[in-house]
Amino acid sequence: MSTANSLDATFDLAAGDRPPLALIAGPTASGKSDCAVALAQELERRGRRAVIVNADSSQVYADLTVLSARPTREDMGGIEHRLFGAWDGAQACSAADWTRAARETIAEIHGEGAVPILVGGTGLYIRTLLEGIAPVPPIDPQVREAVRALPVEEAYAALLIEDPERAARLAPADSTRVARALEVVRSSGHSLAYWQARTTGGIGHGVTLFPAILLPERQALYARCDLRFQRMIERGAMDEVEALLARGLDPDLPVMRAIGVPELAGVAADSWSLDEAITRGAQATRNYAKRQYTWLRHQPPKDWPRIEFQNFYNIDINIILLRNLWLT
Template identity: 65%
Template sequence: MSTGDVSTKPVALIAGPTASGKSDLAIELALTLDRPCVVINADSAQVYSDLRVLSARPSEAETRGVAHRLFGAWDGAEPCSAADWAARAKREIEDAHLAGQVPILVGGTGLYIRTLLDGIAPVPRIDPAVRAAVRALPVAAAYAALTAEDPQRAAVLKPADTTRVARALEVVRSTGKPLAHWQQQRVGGIGPVIDLHPLVLLPPREWLFERCDRRFALMLENGAVEEVETLLERDLPAASPVMRAIGVPEIAGMLRGEWSREEAVARGRQTTRNYAKRQYTWFRNQPSQEWPRCQSERCSMEAHFERLFAF
């Protein structure tokens, strides 16, 4: 994005854990502001076209005529990284500003939001031979190697975390420097050149968990099973993000006869709750403490976005 007077580049952000009502609030804000708006997805599941039901992607009716971007924008066969999403989000935000619209980011993927605002670590391109050799290692062997070559990183990772262990090991082997060295540097973030109007949703936990339970059961009744059946027919790699999305492994196990529908519901509810807990902790602690937090079930648009309404 170009630089200039940040007051001319407002960006609203509504973030928080799953089932906290972010999308509804984003649409309410868009309809309340006396300016045209566009809602931009910042949820790592809602980017996939294959996960309309399981990601709770807003339907056309639910958008209430407000333009939505980056919802269902990736095919499940194409993994969407934080860097991929941030690059697309930058373009959508710039297009919105050029059109005189207010971009409203909405989602619960903290890594996406942090990458967009703060930038990414400038890790050099990984040598393909190094990557192939590391990815061929059993996770136990990769973790042992990482413990020897980058003990600081190994100490904060779980030994069975295949993806992160492999990433850290390939970085130190390919670049000669540990991942922490590169993560101390950030490039490409838009935070300094926009006027951010953030709101973090942290509603009462019991209210949130009850919504998680109810929503997963409704998904099963409204097409989630058929959605997973279609995904399984595509025979995508089990490790791909779309196949690891909440609800997919639980329903897939039911379809394969590994457990009953009741067990699938119990597993899906628990997985959703666990995810919501992790998101809740992240959004409570990681964003700037200057960002306003709404801890009630309903949030006042005018109160939390007072500066935005004053434009």
Template identity: 60%
Template sequence: MSTTHSPDSKGKPPLALIAGPTASGKTDIAVNLALALKSRGRKAAVVNCDSAQVYRDLGTLSARPTAEDMRGVAHLLFGTWDGATACSTADWAKAAKETIARLHCDNTMPILVGGTGLYIRTLLDGISPIPPIDPDIRAAIRAMDQSDARSALEAEDPEAAARLAPADTARTARALEIIRSTGTPMWKWHGQQVGGIAKSIHLHPLILVPEREKLYAKCDARFNWMLRNGAIEEVQALLARGLNPELPVMRAIGVREIAGWLEGGCSRDEMIARGQMATRQYAKRQYTWFRNQSPPNWQRIDPESFVLSTHFELIFQD
């Protein structure tokens, strides 16, 4: 992933990035930064890079910022997609690039905030120019049993098979679709990334790394808060729509767990335990991703030790 403060960054439009695991307080910091810039006569807007908060169906379940949370600061790409339409990484990156360009034209500082590392990497470094997958090939592969798909991938793209876990159904299907539709294995496409904005902006990144046990306690508390503040009603509304269960909105954390309880598959206490565990596991994956995938020279800080003027000093000087 691209780094920051390159020697040729002078004169390039700035972009702030505040990223980290769920329940780490990213939005509060982003809004505080925007308000601090406003007090200095500079416009700013918060741009979402969370793959659940893009869906309007998941206001509570994604902990999407409320009007009270926003405190008068413009928030963009939150609740933009209807759950019936999957928002791919490429879809989001295209929308984010257009949004950031408009903000820069208006002399407004974009503050990118979220925890979806793949979104961030794709925006900065670009995406592989893989041609559209043949619909018939996609349908045939998605209808395959996972064991059959895995065996086919081992034969047709052994490099991808060696890299992917045997139970990873989504990535197995994707790799098999690519090799069958394009005749080229996934790894060759991944070496040809295009469309990233890293070289055209001056990036100011901050990675939040809370103490793990405190983070997990916040995850547990947040799931309980969701249940009290509309999460159950959101899942009921989704189920009433009869959406494809493979859509991202139907696989969001909390949706499956609450749906299982509503349909009589578990007790309320079991549902809560499963939802809290899923949230903690997701936070752990995000934590690991940012630790291993983000450049070592990106600032990392425990949110409890965060000082706005110190950690974004360069922004205030620009």
């Protein structure tokens, strides 16, 4: 089996070549979407068609055009984009759901002789696609209900006894991950690590990956987060949330918990002012960017290039990106 030694190299699937897959990851507001378009345009200048594939857990929802900062037709720069707005908000898109769709989409793009460019900041999506899905059996509903009813302090204390290895890796106040680990061990009789060691369906072994992680200086990134949320308001985010509320969707659905939705829903309910919602939304965006930044700095393989830069104005990020992907 041969591998593509560059993104613009030809590949032969019938001969067993491992086709190229570009990956541009970064926290929200880091400029990764623009970089993906620039990369695709450069590949097309070299005679290789490219298609951008979404790996952002908010941009999958059709209902979140503004609040997910989904690329407009102008932003797309003439490049085909797939899996953007592909799910109706009434249907939750899990990592497993997205992975199945992304796996099929990437295979289709390779079958067309084109290069897929995966772009997003949802680490769970990226890791599940490349490494596979852990075959955790369905959780017993009674176990789930009992675990989710526990205060996080009690759940963490129980996890220390029932799965100390996982507990040592989690923050005691991380209620979502603590509950997940505890319900898995109680329902299946095995730890989450046991199931994760048996992951299946990842495509990492079947592609030649060309990754790059954007890591801008934090204060510059946070300033962009503040500006982004303000611009979302100007572009109609309030109307988008009011349309969502009018659908009467389950408030626990991911689309209803996306950044900006609860904050602006509070305005619609007269719980606080629009100015307060903007403050809350900007803070939530910064918090999310911080979590993404930490995950992307430490969790992906060490040999994935980290592109660090101080600001967004005095440096050409695209040139650095292309250099890291061996296209200059």
